Amino acid sequence: MSFKRIAITFSLVTFCLYGVLILSLLYFYKGSLFFEIFFSERTLFSIRLSIATATVATVFSMFFAVPSAYALSRYSFFGKKLVDTILELPMIVSPVALGAMVLIFFNTPYGMTIQSNGLQFVFTVYGILLAQFITTAGIATRLVKAAMDEIPQRYEEVAKTLGASPSKTFFNVTLPLSKNGIIAASILTWAKALGEFGATITIAGSMAMKTETIPVAIFMRLASADIEGTVVLVLILIGIGLSILYVVRLFTSKTPYV
Amino acid sequence: MILSPFSHSYVFNVEFRIIDIFELRNMPKIVLRHISKNILKDVNLEIMDKELLVLVGPNGAGKSTLLNIMAGLTDYRGEIFFDDKKMDDIPPHKRGVGYLFQDLALFPHLNVYSNIAYGLNVQGYPEKVIKKRVEALLDALHIGGLRERHTCNLSGGEKQRVAIARALAPFQKILLLDEPMSGLDPQTSKYLRTELCALLKRLEITSVFVVHDLLGAEEMADRIAIIHKGQIEQLSAPNDIFFSPRTDIVSEFIGMPNILNCDYCNILSIGLVEVVSGDMSIILPYEGSSIKKLAIPPHDIYIRYKTTWTCAEPL
Structure with missing residues (x-):
């Protein structure tokens, strides 16, 4: 067998693995039940809650990610390596651990002050937002930084020699040029926030009609051995996920640099 | 190698006299x-x-x-x-x-x-x-x-x-x-x-x-x-x-890689100077300053394969 065939075989095997998993959902799929569960108030609430929280969390993540990615990509400053490493924390530490860290923080005197005088995070929707934010902010920064690293710095140098201040250079040159990368990063961040489970359930709990996002709802249905219900929710999640990936593909098609 | 005294020989270490x-x-x-x-x-x-x-x-x-x-x-x-x-x-x-x-x-x-x-x-x-x-x-x-x-x-x-x-x-x-x-x-x-x-x-x-x-x-x-x-x-x-x-x-950069170190110069009476470098003696127009190095462009060097040279013989 040629090397080419071996490589292709590996990709097909991996594909089949996921394919079988998706197909096996259909074994427990009941058409009538699908719409019943889909349109049930609890499911619709989960979908709305998930989409709303993921969107808000993405906005917050990107608000912090874009400037910090620019700083990491273009400037050198004291402690840059450390910042860079800490940003990878959500990738290497399990979301449950991150959630636990947040809970522990809210049990320190500072955390308790915030809870009692400011926003109540634990077991509320704000908790979901916080969970999604801390699990995605680092990754969002990474993704945006990768997009900005790809833009030759020469464009910014040209802008400067034409009289553009650093902020104008950022808004007129860097931002438009990394637009596609930023959009792709936002979509992936949104998808990651949508699927966030570990930190969400640790911080916000799993109260139906209050803090039950789609992944939490899947877990709750499975825990009560409601396999048909689980299948429906998983299909919804897959549907959203695949359409997102497709949109990302559209935005990450390469644009040539002159 | 024969050098004609009227070919463009270039002289180093001449004071830069033309005012910019x-x-x-x-x-x-x-x-x-x-x-x-x-x-x-x-x-x-x-x-x-x-x-x-x-x-x-x-x-x-x-x-x-x-x-x-x-x-x-x-x-x-x-x-x-x-x-x-x-x-x-x-x-x-x-x-x-x-x-x-x-x-x-x-x-x-x-x-x-x-x-x-x-x-x-x-x-x-x-x-x-x-x-x-x-x-x-x-x-x-x-x-x-x-x-x-x-x-x-x-x-x-x-x-x-x-x-x-x-x-x-x-x-x-x-x-x-x-x-x-x-x-x-x-x-x-x-x-x-x-x-x-x-x-x-x-x-x-x-x-x-x-x-x-x-x-x-x-x-x-x-x-x-x-x-x-x-x-x-x-x-x-x-x-x-x-x-x-x-x-x-600079000489090498402008395409004159042949650089000779001059041992000594004899100023001749007729506005010329004889520059001696190893076995070679070269006559050049005298510009009033001592010559330490000499660059010769490759296109001004003629090569003859016969052993004798007389002026009557065409190149």
């Missing part, structure tokens, strides 16, 4: 004092107002670094003055220095018109001024037809023209050019270079043009600076570079 016309006519526009950065070691350079200085040197000589330093794009040690104003703490966008990069870097998200207008836009010029200036430049560079075109589907020459127009648009009085024509075929490059030089003269812009060989440099340059390993070897008018190279490196 620019020193008389103009004040220095750019002054670099004790500039050091990486390979550049204590570079001092004065560039006159409205002058076109060509900076020539092999790859890695520090040419681009020197331009980046003038534009303020990199940090350095030393001092830079533009019109007697100290520039070292001025950020690049306030230095008023145009820069034409080797890789052009036209903004891919803007069309030709917006690329050229960019500098004027960010500096807050009124729309009317911008339109007039951009149209004038489009005309001057013969790219009026490309106004609405996207930069990614222009030819190499067209991209060059757009980049030149963009660099000139914001009324900069200093323009740095880093081997801007290197990606073009020789013919296009030659025409464009001539056009560009005429434009720079017309707009009275002080410019520093970096190239890596002397091909065509003498046509456009007011003065040429030869830079080698971070040192300026010679800075003089093109003719003086070619006819009085001051160091071995």
Whole structure:
């Protein structure tokens, strides 16, 4: 067998693995039940809650990610390596651990002050937002930084020699040029926030009609051995996920640099 | 090897006697004092107002670094003055220095018109001024037809023209050019270079043009600076570079690799001097100063394969 065939075989095997998993959902799929569960108030609430929280969390993540990615990509400053490493924390530490860290923080005197005088995070929707934010902010920064690293710095140098201040250079040159990368990063961040489970359930709990996002709802249905219900929710999640990936593909098609 | 006494033999270590016309006519526009950065070691350079200085040197000589330093794009040690104003703490966008990069870097998200207008836009010029200036430049560079075109589907020459127009648009009085024509075929490059030089003269812009060989440099340059390993070897008018190279490196750079060390000279009575180098004795016109080294261009050396030589015999 040629090397080419071996490589292709590996990709097909991996594909089949996921394919079988998706197909096996259909074994427990009941058409009538699908719409019943889909349109049930609890499911619709989960979908709305998930989409709303993921969107808000993405906005917050990107608000912090874009400037910090620019700083990491273009400037050198004291402690840059450390910042860079800490940003990878959500990738290497399990979301449950991150959630636990947040809970522990809210049990320190500072955390308790915030809870009692400011926003109540634990077991509320704000908790979901916080969970999604801390699990995605680092990754969002990474993704945006990768997009900005790809833009030759020469464009910014040209802008400067034409009289553009650093902020104008950022808004007129860097931002438009990394637009596609930023959009792709936002979509992936949104998808990651949508699927966030570990930190969400640790911080916000799993109260139906209050803090039950789609992944939490899947877990709750499975825990009560409601396999048909689980299948429906998983299909919804897959549907959203695949359409997102497709949109990302559209935005990450390469644009040539002159 | 036989040398005719009337061939162009070039003499080193002759005092630089021709007073530079620019020193008389103009004040220095750019002054670099004790500039050091990486390979550049204590570079001092004065560039006159409205002058076109060509900076020539092999790859890695520090040419681009020197331009980046003038534009303020990199940090350095030393001092830079533009019109007697100290520039070292001025950020690049306030230095008023145009820069034409080797890789052009036209903004891919803007069309030709917006690329050229960019500098004027960010500096807050009124729309009317911008339109007039951009149209004038489009005309001057013969790219009026490309106004609405996207930069990614222009030819190499067209991209060059757009980049030149963009660099000139914001009324900069200093323009740095880093081997801007290197990606073009020789013919296009030659025409464009001539056009560009005429434009720079017309707009009275002080410019520093970096190239890596002397091909065509003498046509456009007011003065040429030869830079080698971070040192300026010679800075003089093109003719003086070619006819009085001051160091071995300059001599080699202009294509005269045959350098003889002179042992001693005998001044002859008839305005000639006899220079002795090893077994060879060469007669040269005497210019009043002692000769230490001699460079002989390869095309002035005749080779004969017969062992005897008489003047009667034709070459």
